[in-house]
Amino acid sequence: MTKEKREKLQWILDNPAWGTGEMHQMSFRTERGVHFMYSPEELQFLLSLITKPPEGYDNLWIVEIGTGKAGTTAQMAAYQALKGFNLKVMTCAPTHKVEIEKELEPVKDYVTYYRLWDYLAIKCWQKKNPGARIWFLFLDNGHNYESVINELWAYASLVIPGGTIFVHDTRAGKLFGDGEINAMYDFCTWNPEFKIVDTKFESNKLIRRIG
Amino acid sequence: MTDDQRKKLKEILDNPPIATADDIRFSKPTDRGCVYLHGKGELEFLLSNIRKPPMIDNLWIVEIGTGKAGTTTQMAAYSALNGYGLKVMTCSVDHRPEIDKELALVKDYVNVIYYNTPNRDVWHRWQIDFPGAKIWFLFLDGSHNYAHVCNDLWAAKPYLISDARIAVHDTQIDTEYGQAETRAMEDFCAWNKRDFELMDKILETTRVIRRK
Numbered sequence: 001m002t003k004e005k006r007e008k009l010q011w012i013l014d015n016p017a018w019g020t021g022e023m024h025q026m027s028f029r030t031e032r033g034v035h036f037m038y039s040p041e042e043l044q045f046l047l048s049l050i051t052k053p054p055e056g057y058d059n060l061w062i063v064e065i066g067t068g069k070a071g072t073t074a075q076m077a078a079y080q081a082l083k084g085f086n087l088k089v090m091t092c093a094p095t096h097k098v099e100i101e102k103e104l105e106p107v108k109d110y111v112t113y114y115r116l117w118d119y120l121a122i123k124c125w126q127k128k129n130p131g132a133r134i135w136f137l138f139l140d141n142g143h144n145y146e147s148v149i150n151e152l153w154a155y156a157s158l159v160i161p162g163g164t165i166f167v168h169d170t171r172a173g174k175l176f177g178d179g180e181i182n183a184m185y186d187f188c189t190w191n192p193e194f195k196i197v198d199t200k201f202e203s204n205k206l207i208r209r210i211g
Numbered sequence: 212m213t214d215d216q217r218k219k220l221k222e223i224l225d226n227p228p229i230a231t232a233d234d235i236r237f238s239k240p241t242d243r244g245c246v247y248l249h250g251k252g253e254l255e256f257l258l259s260n261i262r263k264p265p266m267i268d269n270l271w272i273v274e275i276g277t278g279k280a281g282t283t284t285q286m287a288a289y290s291a292l293n294g295y296g297l298k299v300m301t302c303s304v305d306h307r308p309e310i311d312k313e314l315a316l317v318k319d320y321v322n323v324i325y326y327n328t329p330n331r332d333v334w335h336r337w338q339i340d341f342p343g344a345k346i347w348f349l350f351l352d353g354s355h356n357y358a359h360v361c362n363d364l365w366a367a368k369p370y371l372i373s374d375a376r377i378a379v380h381d382t383q384i385d386t387e388y389g390q391a392e393t394r395a396m397e398d399f400c401a402w403n404k405r406d407f408e409l410m411d412k413i414l415e416t417t418r419v420i421r422r423k
Contacts, residue, residue, distance in 0.1 A: 153365035
């Protein structure tokens with residue numbers, strides 16, 4: 001990687017999201033009342049979960065369901081590239097926001113973006129990348145039971161052992177949080193090779209594939 | 212199969228479920244307000260979806276939600292009488308006394324495995340006990356809500372062979388649970404469009420998915 005490219009990627013990491021300053025990125029609320037990221041610490045925590053992948057996989061991906069404005073997508077892509085993890089990133093959302101292209105431009109070598117619903121994106125992605133497996137799965141889409149449970153069943157089977165699933169906006173007591181949490185517990189009950197891991201953040205939970 | 216055996220199986224089919232009056236069997240609501248089967252027509256429709264299977268070993272009828280094992284016995288007898296050679300697995304959390312009595316009727320003709328186990332655990336247990344087992348007919352009649360139907364459909368997916376059928380009970384759209392079950396079926400078919408399709412509605416109370 002050239003020095004110029006490294007600097008560009010580092011700039012993305014130093015300026016989260018769409019380059020308009022930390023507070024804008026970190027506290028922006030969507031129409032549904034869902035936050036992108038709740039704090040710089042949460043973003044750092046998310047990135048810290050993208051660890052060095054194991055040897056022996058040459059088609060390993062970070063998959064994000066719910067592109068939003070691609071702020072987190074760009075962060076994850078830049079982070080893994082700077083670390084030299086050699087991961088690719090797939091992200092999908094049915095609604096195309098103008099910020100997405102701008103955000104993804106500097107990391108376009110690493111990112112595949114599908115303007116599709118989650119259930120269609122997986123088909124296109126798998127068709128184009130046969131044998132692709134997931135190292136880090138980030139669910140930040142429908143924020144309800146129905147979307148999370150189906151996404152888990154469809155995508156989590158592609159997560160390799162040791163891989164991580166990060167589910168966002170899991171605040172208990174909130175309408176979307178309860179549905180997400182129930183879906184995670186149900187999925188792990190039906191699939192004991194996956195275990196829920198609590199984090200210090202109320203706004204996210206993890207699932208680890210242990211077997 | 213001897214004539215005597217055939218006669219016995221025919222008797223079971225001619226006297227559906229608990230061998231009491233139809234009005235108890237066919238219209239008794241459960242605690243959740245669901246009914247077992249909504250009429251003889253529905254039972255016949257259900258059985259008609261158990262068709263001649265392909266020549267594959269270790270092929271099963273799977274029922275989630277044994278109830279009183281009335282439908283279990285019917286499915287087992289129907290399969291045996293037609294010479295389909297299918298095994299039957301059924302599970303429920305609450306073990307009712309009628310279950311053993313009902314299943315005893317068919318134990319000499321069909322291999323029926325009953326697990327007194329919740330559906331979330333039964334899939335693993337069944338595969339450990341019968342490695343490589345596949346499903347020709349799946350009948351979901353357990354908890355009538357989105358979560359259970361959705362999770363059972365996904366859990367069964369790897370074991371359903373081509374042209375297998377899935378029947379889901381109590382899908383009547385004028386009830387909350389029927390709507391939830393139907394939504395789970397529609398979502399599953401949307402996620403797995405290449406492999407599964409929701410078949411045209413024939414009965415309001417039982418919808419069927421086919422593996423393509």
